Amino acid sequence: MNTKTKDNTGAKFGMWLFLYSEIMLFTGLFILYAAYFREYLPDFVNAGKELDLRYGAVNTLILLTSSFTVAAAITAIRKKQAQGSLIFLCISIACGIIFLINKYFEWGHKFSHDIFPNSATLNAGPRGENIFFGLYYVITGLHGVHIIAGLSLLITAAWFVKKGKIVASDFVFLENSGLYWHLVDLIWIFIFPLFYLVI
Amino acid sequence: MTTETYKPFHQTPMPPKYDGVLGWLITYDHKRIGMMYLTTLMVWLSAGILLGLLIRVELMARGQTIMDAQTYNAFFTMHGVVMIFLFIIPGIPAVFGNFFLPIQIGADDVFFPRINLLSYYLYLIGGILGVLALFSKGPPDTGWTFYVPFSVTTRSDVSITVFAAFILGMSSILTGLNFITTIHRMRVKGMKWFQMPLFAWSLYATSWVQVLATPIVGITLILVIVERLFGVGLFNPAKGGDPLLYQHLFWMYSHPAVYIMILPAMGVVSEIIPVFSRKSIFGYKAIVLSSMCIAIFGSLVWAHHMYVSGMSDLSVMIFSLLTFIVAVPSAVKVFSWVSTLYKGSITFSPPFYLSLCFIYLFTVGGLTGLVLGSAGTDVHVHDTYFVVAHFHFVMFGGAGFGFFAAMHYWWPKMFGRMYNFKRAYIAITLLLVGFMLHYMPMFVLGLKGMPRRYYDYLPEFESGNLLAGIGAVIMVSGLFLMFANLLKGAIKGEKAADDPWGGTTLEWSVPSPPPVHNFMAEPSVKSYPYDFSDVWKRMNLKTSTPPKSQ
Numbered sequence: 001m002n003t004k005t006k007d008n009t010g011a012k013f014g015m016w017l018f019l020y021s022e023i024m025l026f027t028g029l030f031i032l033y034a035a036y037f038r039e040y041l042p043d044f045v046n047a048g049k050e051l052d053l054r055y056g057a058v059n060t061l062i063l064l065t066s067s068f069t070v071a072a073a074i075t076a077i078r079k080k081q082a083q084g085s086l087i088f089l090c091i092s093i094a095c096g097i098i099f100l101i102n103k104y105f106e107w108g109h110k111f112s113h114d115i116f117p118n119s120a121t122l123n124a125g126p127r128g129e130n131i132f133f134g135l136y137y138v139i140t141g142l143h144g145v146h147i148i149a150g151l152s153l154l155i156t157a158a159w160f161v162k163k164g165k166i167v168a169s170d171f172v173f174l175e176n177s178g179l180y181w182h183l184v185d186l187i188w189i190f191i192f193p194l195f196y197l198v199i
Numbered sequence: 200m201t202t203e204t205y206k207p208f209h210q211t212p213m214p215p216k217y218d219g220v221l222g223w224l225i226t227y228d229h230k231r232i233g234m235m236y237l238t239t240l241m242v243w244l245s246a247g248i249l250l251g252l253l254i255r256v257e258l259m260a261r262g263q264t265i266m267d268a269q270t271y272n273a274f275f276t277m278h279g280v281v282m283i284f285l286f287i288i289p290g291i292p293a294v295f296g297n298f299f300l301p302i303q304i305g306a307d308d309v310f311f312p313r314i315n316l317l318s319y320y321l322y323l324i325g326g327i328l329g330v331l332a333l334f335s336k337g338p339p340d341t342g343w344t345f346y347v348p349f350s351v352t353t354r355s356d357v358s359i360t361v362f363a364a365f366i367l368g369m370s371s372i373l374t375g376l377n378f379i380t381t382i383h384r385m386r387v388k389g390m391k392w393f394q395m396p397l398f399a400w401s402l403y404a405t406s407w408v409q410v411l412a413t414p415i416v417g418i419t420l421i422l423v424i425v426e427r428l429f430g431v432g433l434f435n436p437a438k439g440g441d442p443l444l445y446q447h448l449f450w451m452y453s454h455p456a457v458y459i460m461i462l463p464a465m466g467v468v469s470e471i472i473p474v475f476s477r478k479s480i481f482g483y484k485a486i487v488l489s490s491m492c493i494a495i496f497g498s499l500v501w502a503h504h505m506y507v508s509g510m511s512d513l514s515v516m517i518f519s520l521l522t523f524i525v526a527v528p529s530a531v532k533v534f535s536w537v538s539t540l541y542k543g544s545i546t547f548s549p550p551f552y553l554s555l556c557f558i559y560l561f562t563v564g565g566l567t568g569l570v571l572g573s574a575g576t577d578v579h580v581h582d583t584y585f586v587v588a589h590f591h592f593v594m595f596g597g598a599g600f601g602f603f604a605a606m607h608y609w610w611p612k613m614f615g616r617m618y619n620f621k622r623a624y625i626a627i628t629l630l631l632v633g634f635m636l637h638y639m640p641m642f643v644l645g646l647k648g649m650p651r652r653y654y655d656y657l658p659e660f661e662s663g664n665l666l667a668g669i670g671a672v673i674m675v676s677g678l679f680l681m682f683a684n685l686l687k688g689a690i691k692g693e694k695a696a697d698d699p700w701g702g703t704t705l706e707w708s709v710p711s712p713p714p715v716h717n718f719m720a721e722p723s724v725k726s727y728p729y730d731f732s733d734v735w736k737r738m739n740l741k742t743s744t745p746p747k748s749q
Contacts, residue, residue, distance in 0.1 A: 010310050010384035017376040017410050025414035028448055032433065035444055118430040127439025134431035134438075138422070 008172040015176040019183050022146070026187055029139050033194060036131045043128020048198030050115070051136070055106040056196035059099050060188065066095035067185040070154070070178045073161075080168045082161055089158040092181065096151045103144055107137075136195050143187055150184045153177035204719075207615060209234075211715040227312035228715060232319050233298030234613070240286060240294060241682070243326055247281035250274050252675050255637075259668035261655060268654040272340035273355070275652060277333050279343030280360060284367045285326050287598045288456060291463035292374055292409075293322065295605045296402045298613060300378060302706040302713060303396045305387025305722040310380040314373050321370035329363035332356050342652060344453070347434040347445045351426045358427055361420045368413045368420075371459075375409030378402050389724040396704040396728045397486055401466025404490040408455045408462075412498060416452030419445065443508055450501035458497040460594060461561075462490060464601020465532055468554045471608050472536045474702050475551040476543025477738075479729040482535040489528035496525040506577045515574045522572035529565055533558060548700065549623035553604035556631055560596025564589060567642070582652075585645025588638045596634065603627075603681065610685060611695030615711040618688025626681035633674025640666045701734040 037044055073088035114121040115133055122130045157177040160166040166174050208230045212222035223231055254275050257264045266274070297315065301308055309315050332338055337355035339345075350357050382403050386395065395403075422445075425431060432438025434445045473480040480486065502510060502518040536558055545551075567589040570576050580586065611617045640663040645651075649660045656664065698707040705722050706713070 007310075007384055010380055013383060014311060014314075014376055014380040017379055018372075021372050021376070021410050021414045024411055025418050028415045028418035028451075031448065032444055035441070036439075039441070040439065118432075123438065130432055131439045134433050134440075138425060138431065138433070142418075142421075 011172045040128025043126045044132050047129040047132035053196050060192050062095045062099050063185045063188050066092040070181050077171045086161050093154050146184045150181045207712040208715045227316050229297050229308050236293040243285040250278040255668045255671035258664050271654045273338035276339050284364050287460040290602050302717050303399045306385035307716045309377050311377050318370040318373040325363045325367035332360040347442045358424050361423050365420045368417045371409050372413045375406035378406040397469035398466040400487045401462045401490050404494040405462045408494050412452045412455040419448040450504045454501040455498045460598040464598045467601045467605040471550050471554045472539050473729050475546050478543040481538035489531040492528040506574050507581045519574045550604045550608035557600040564592030583645035584641040584649045587651045588641035591638050611699050612711045614689040616692035617695040618685050622684040626677050629677030633670045636670030637667050
């Protein structure tokens, strides 16, 4: 009855719970990775060499940058600099889009080498490599979906900042979107070594 | 405020502008959402009951009785899917949790009212998708577990059902997230953690399992769809995959899900037993802690579904040990309930009757669970009717009876009207007698070696199956009599008092049905939620103080 004032701590608390559940979603896949890694270590090492480290490294840098700019956007709004916040958000959104484009080319490159689920090369090749690329497509694919979800949140947040709905006194939506973006970034930090830096 | 301004919640639209049907469809009043859940859930439940009844009628005699084998496979699959994903898992939290959790902790709504409405719609969409599969060209025939490789290779419409289960999982996660946040942030001033009612505590434990375990099955189900669409081969041995990993991932959620189903029912019983014993609950803190222990240890025992799958012996032993450990907190609860009854001043009523049934049936279900949890005996009865009988005792005798008990306990609060007691007693007795006649023979059939899920059986299993079929008919007639009685009570029953039972938790301090903001005045919190001294005074009982627990 006495909760007429907005409880931002509670809203963030709920967001954290949601992030836990997102982590568990990926945990299922990481468990598969761990089990198969143990079973097919040599195949995983070989298959890992076929991935281009440059793509992965560039994407890691891009995501780290975007996480920084999202954090900067929150600091800016806290200091009542809506314009600055908007610029930082746009940089983050641009980073996310570049990440996806990069990913598109990387996947396309693999497809042109006949490496995709159920392709003749993978079906004929070592089983461990098939599993490695199967996991690669499923995990990076799911991560890509999360990038898109995160981008929609950031775009909405940017729109709200522009309309003056996110202000220094109430920016919990921006903070929650930022939290989500950091999660997407964090998951990538795990994906990167698992696929691009195997041994 | 005076009582003149009181208007029940169903006459006060929320948000205020919208009236009529729209006032329900886009409402974010937790009570209306709870009612919408109840309505939808009863439809699915009735469908699930009918499917189950048809299976049992088919099995009453050998050979083909009323359906062919493929239909039978589809029916038992859909019976499982409907009952588990559409009835028991959402069940008590979605209906009674939504309606009563905020009131019990003195709040005016859940923390995220609009996300609450979203969970309802996800539940509705998931339900429709799931049931639609039944009318598609080839309804799924995999059993509710969707085990690979069959679920990936079968030509029936598995994808749509699996996707429905995924959506229902999202609904469940959002409900859990909402409840945890509500309990953390919205308890009325002065209500400390250990002053919360036990039902709220059980929902708290359940919600954590929902938030943390459900995503695992979510991704597993998505993988089934991915396999069907793209043939990645993650679970296909010919391509290097391992089908056992599917089983691990599936049970990592689906075993904790058993506790999602049973914990809220335990919470309901922990509310009802003290009220009708007029005596504070025995071991309040022990019950709270056992709920949390069940949530934690229950998440670590999943592989006891897989003893005969070819796991290493070491894993079998470890999971067997953990399974025995998780039995302890459940036993603590049973002990506390029985001790609450001891020297209580017992008043008999339909919810109390159902709670007693719950304690008995749950105990039988739990003890037979230990037979399955010990690796040696499990090898003998694995995948037989013994398992079927065991989990129906726990799921139906436990969670199901808990749900019915909650209905009878809170019905007068939700509708402001009382149902007919005599008819309720008859219905419950029919239900109980039918239940025993239905599932007891299955224990025997299982021990004699009748495998589960089979369309036909050997001559020596005839009498057991016939008995079970007769039991099923009695049970289902009891169920529908119960629903009819409740429905009639909700429409035409006598007006119910604000506190017809003599309860001590906050929902009994507000009018029936509650007003839109739940409380007419700031709720006052008791230092101990199960303090019956006021109830004793009000009821003019002969002695003026209630007997003491502990």
